Amino acid sequence: MPSNVIVGLQWGDEGKGKITDFLSKNSDYVVRYQGGNNSGHSIHIKNNYFILHLIPSGVIYPHVKCIIGPGMVIDPKSLIKELTNLKSMGININNVFISKRSxxxxxxxxxxxxxxxxxxxxxxxxxxxxxxxxxxxxxxxxxxxxxxxxxxxxxxxxxxxxxxxxxxxxxxxxxxxxxxxxxxxxxxxxxxxxxxxxxFIDAVNEIHYAFHENKKILFEGAQAMLLDIDYGTYPFVTTSSSTTGGVCVGTGIPPIGLDNFFGVTKSYCTRVGNGPFPTEMVNHKLLHDIRSKGNEYGSTTKRPRRCGWLDLVALKYSCRINGINYLIITKIDVLSELTLIKICVKYNINGKNVDDFPPDIGNKKINCIWKKFKGWNQNISHIKEYEMLPINCKNYINFIEKYLKLKIILISIGSERNQNIIKYKRLFYKIFPSEKI
CATH class of the missing domain: 1.10.300.10 (Adenylosuccinate Synthetase, subunit A, domain 2)
Known part of the structure; x- marks a missing residue:
């Protein structure tokens, strides 16, 4: 039975919580493998909003066993508060377990x-x-x-x-x-x-048991690739391995046990805190509009996020490091009212155009080489089929696929759980054969 990994490809806040929740319906286990309550995963179901910090995003489904893995660091006071809050909202919390090794x-x-x-x-x-x-x-x-x-x-x-x-x-x-x-x-x-x-459980034994019993396991990352302690924009990074490689370190599962790697990216970029951000917006009105429409405020800190255009140089690097099979793009609806949309396709460093993400990015002056797209100026949050998206929106999505040589299998068009478009249905249902979302 395939095991699937969900990882963020930017500086976090890509909407991994929503995506994990969406895919958890067809999972038996959801396992968090790194980080702590410094992350915030938001889930929107009808009129209810759930913000999770330590608990895996599959907790909304009572049949899913949620494991806080060995690679995590746990603030018990925060965890108890989170459990209490979920219980008060009518969520069954009996299937939440904690690794003794964390x-x-x-x-x-x-x-x-x-x-x-x-x-x-x-x-x-x-x-x-x-x-x-x-x-x-x-x-x-x-x-x-x-x-x-x-x-x-x-x-x-x-x-x-x-x-x-x-x-x-x-x-x-x-x-x-x-x-x-x-x-x-x-x-x-x-x-x-x-x-x-x-x-408290022996999570390593539990997870290996699940594999041997052909259970469907979804591994959930926190933070994101560009905040990884080894491969992110150091020193402005987190202190754990937030890549897909962190799954093995943070759960005790060998690489051979992992099948599909889903990379989540926004249709634009954001980051919280200091650090390099090549595509950061300097137009204050545009920044305000994007931040307001995208609700770009930290789930954990409530700090306003820095916003910028999509960076395909950084995204290609993230996909390479994580071995991404399939892409998931979120918040594309946030761009709907723009007349002009830009994507960074190369960096210009010291007069030379490059399309590789430099390890010393924080020490370089970078000018972005842009690809410009016409906006679609149309509400897309109600659309269910890819073919019904505006042509300019599809042009934007198709360019990203072509540049990265990867398929965008799922497109999020709103914060609610079911506001998604499955672009490649045959492929999607092959990976999730009993999926009935």
Missing amino acids: HIVMPYHILLDKYKEEYLGKNFIGTTHKGIGPAYEDKISRIGIRILDLFYPDIFYEKLKNNVEFKNTIFKKIYKKPIISFKPIYKEYMNYAKILYHR
Whole structure:
């Protein structure tokens, strides 16, 4: 049974939550493999809006088993709040489980995140202040605390005590901040363990069992390719492997177990926080219109997103790194009222045109080479068939396919769950044979 991976191809916020939800109907498992509550996945179903930060986007379906994978870092307070909110909205949360191998975000991680950004001043990264980076730092430094440590109160006690003492030295001597108390944190987190205990599982065994039983598994990424710690626009990146390669690292599944790689891209670009952005819009009215119509505000931070035209140089790079089989394009309806639409097809660097994404992009002055398209000036949010789209819209989509040599299998034309157009139906239903959306 095919296993499918959904990954963002830009700087995040491509609409992966909606797409994961849409495809989850035909899945038995949805597994998040990296990141923490620094991401926000939005799902719109009729008059209900769900924003997920830690819980996989398949949770809206009661038959789907949702696993927070080993590669994630978990703030239990945030998770409990998220579960409580879903339950209050009538969602069955009994199928949400947490890997015992996942690491825990502690209060000192959140403080370190905030203090470090303050310390960096104008050179700040632009993190969400959720403590995700410091939690991954502790993981790599081999002093992190895992979910499984909560099963052994004495071991947890010693690990936490040592960490608090070490962090207090940093708070006091480097950041000149107040120290924190160890015992309240210990009691708080032991209480979280009691609340979440029944959700802790050996996720590696569970996922391998699912493969052997021919279950349909959907792996969900957070953040996106250009925020990947190794291949993104470093240092303005996240602290985990957000590529398709991160699936193997973050779940314990070998590469041979993965079949289809779906890359999600907006019909334009956005990013939150600092970092290079070659196609960023400088027309303030256009920026305002796109941001307003696309609701381009962070699901986690509520910060306004920077907006720009679609960058095919960066997109080609992302598809290459992730081994993308099929593309999914979202928010194309946001462009509907524009008379002129641009796509970046090459970079001009020091007078030379290039179509490869440079590793030192943040150090270069880049001028974009544009391909211009006529807009379609027509509401498309109600259209169900690809053939019914305006010709100028189809020209835009077909050019992207031709440039990337990949098929755009699904087109999102609105935020609601079923506002989608399946472009290649025979292919789509071959991948999802029992799909009845």
